[in-house]
Amino acid sequence: MNDEMSGQLTQHWTIPPAAQQMLYIQGAGGTFPIEGEYGLFTLDVPSSVITLYWGGEDGTALVRLRWQPDNLDWDGSVCVGGYIDAIHFNYSGAILYLGGHPLLVDAPAKTANYTKPVFNHGLATDLKESCTTWFLPPESPLMSTVQLALAHNLRVHFMGHLADHGSPWWQIMTLPLLLQGVMVFSS
Incomplete structure (x- = not known):
């Protein structure tokens, strides 16, 4: 193709x-x-x-x-690095606002990681900063981590996925990204 x-x-x-x-x-x-x-x-x-x-x-x-032949193999995954600007809490969970830049899909090494992670590795800083919105359910073990990152203004990498068709998050959010992982960096 x-x-x-x-x-x-x-x-x-x-x-x-x-x-x-x-x-x-x-x-x-x-x-x-x-x-x-x-x-x-x-x-x-x-x-x-x-x-x-x-x-x-x-x-x-x-x-x-x-770029690669046949298809780009995107699976709805999104990886963004930046700072948490705000968190909105309600009964169904939290909506996180992250200002930052996307990472190349293969930026985190797919081999054993024996070196210290670097915040800027793979970050597309040539693009202007933009805001993404992420949903996190209330029972998520990541909830306390993102609150701490906001309170201490720590840099983060968010990893997640665009919500699938039929997901209720399309009714609530314009850009429903479901947070699945966080890497927090010290300042």
């Missing part, structure tokens, strides 16, 4: 209908909407790195993907 300018985001995971209208691909030649449940797109010029945006080129940068 993919040549140097046409491709698709995913093959084994379908993009929720509410997200299909909101996702845009940015390459070296500009920003273009994706189409359909697998995220078909066409670029103007070949690009080695693709940025996925929510809401267009002025929207929220979600993830950086390396």
Whole structure:
């Protein structure tokens, strides 16, 4: 399917209908909407790195993907590094507001990690900072960690996933990212 300018985001995971209208691909030649449940797109010029945006080129940068043939193998995962700007608590959990930059999908090494993690490793600091919203259920063991990170203004990497189709979070949030992991860095 993919040549140097046409491709698709995913093959084994379908993009929720509410997200299909909101996702845009940015390459070296500009920003273009994706189409359909697998995220078909066409670029103007070949690009080695693709940025996925929510809401267009002025929207929220979600993830950086390396170009590869056939499909980009995106599975709805989002990794962002930055600071927690605010937490909104209610009966169903917490909504976290994270200002930061996306990380390259393969930024955390896939080999044994024997070196100290570095906050800026893989961070797309060439992009403008944007805000992502993340949901965390009240029973999550991550709840106290994110509260501590906010209180002490600590840098974090958030790892999570765009909510699947049919998830109730699409009714509550415009960009429903479900928080699945946090790495906290000392200042």
